[in-house]
Amino acid sequence: MSSSEENVRLAASDVELTVNPKAGCRIESLTVGGVELLRQGERYGSFPMAPWCGRTENGRFRNGGVVHQLPLNAAPHAIHGTVRDLPWRTARSGPAEAAFTRELGEPWPYSGRVTQLFELAEDSLTLTLGVETHGDSFPAQAGWHPWFRRDLGSGGPAEIAFEPQWQEERGEDHLPTGRRIPPLQGPWDDCFGMPDGVAVTLTWPGLLELTVTSRAEWVVIYDEQAEAVCVEPQSGPPNGLNTLPRLVTPIDPLEISTTWSWRRL
Incomplete structure (x- = not known):
């Protein structure tokens, strides 16, 4: 491990894995045998999504009887949480x-903490996100948004x-309509249900096979750009703060993990 003011390697x-804690604790680079797997650029790499994933409708969500308004950073919606835009603190690091x-x-209208753990091996990377509250309970989500080349x-x-059990029908507002439909052919900017756990494999013929797994039941696939394919395991569907709230309480934090495993072809 080596670190500088900007990066942890x-x-x-x-x-080799490079994390930039000052830029939203984003993975800036993941190379296997000298080959870069992630699209490069300040918006890309792979970033954590918390305390919500994807779009929240009109930036509003309810916690009990209180309605909160979030900034509309993807008008008319709020997208991908807040922590990807903020500097993080390095708690510990090793080789x-x-x-x-x-x-x-x-x-975000509640106090709490998000923790992200990276565990690298020669054939895998395991990521773990935790969301906890310092006091009041609140609905939350967590996940990752990697941009694979x-x-x-x-x-x-x-x-x-991948073999999802269903696809969340996407409305014209890019939010799930609430209907579950048989999976459609891509290209996608869509959420899929995998109740037995996320398992999505990317194969670069003759080079590498990489599988994204998670015990989470939801994955968003975004492959509408020519340069990248996004495989996003997350703890709930887009707009889930409203449609499938998962309450974080003082005795019940939210935790989600994903493993990217690869083999050379």
Whole structure:
């Protein structure tokens, strides 16, 4: 492990991971055998989503009898939480693992903390997010938004394989309508239900196979851009603060993990 004012770098064999805690605790780079797997740029890499994932309708959610208004950073909705836009604190780091924390507060209306743990091995990366409250209970979600490069330079573009039980029908406002439909053909900017756990495989022919797994039951696939494919395991569907609230209480924090495992072809 090496660190600078900006980045924390982890390594295992010929795998290297770079995390930028000051830029939303975003993974800036993941290389396997010198090959970069993530789209580069300040908006890309892979970022954590908390305390909500995807779009929250009109930026509003209810907690009991109180309605809260969030900033509309994807008008007319609020998208992807707050912590991706904030600096985090490095809690600890070692050669192949590191932990970071971020306090919750404005524009999120409740105090709490988000923790992110990275565990790197030569054939996998495990990420864990935790959301806890310092007092009042509140609904929350957590997940990740990785931008995997569609083409690694040879062998052709990534092929996607997964077997969801259903797709959340997407309305014209990009929010789930509440109807579950048979999975449609892509391209997608859609949420899928995988009640036995997320399992999505990206294969770059002749180069690498990477599988994203999680005990979470929801995954968003976004592959409408030519440059990247996003596989986003998350604890609930888009607009879930309103449609499927998961309450974080002082004795029941939210925790979600995902593992990216790979093998050379």
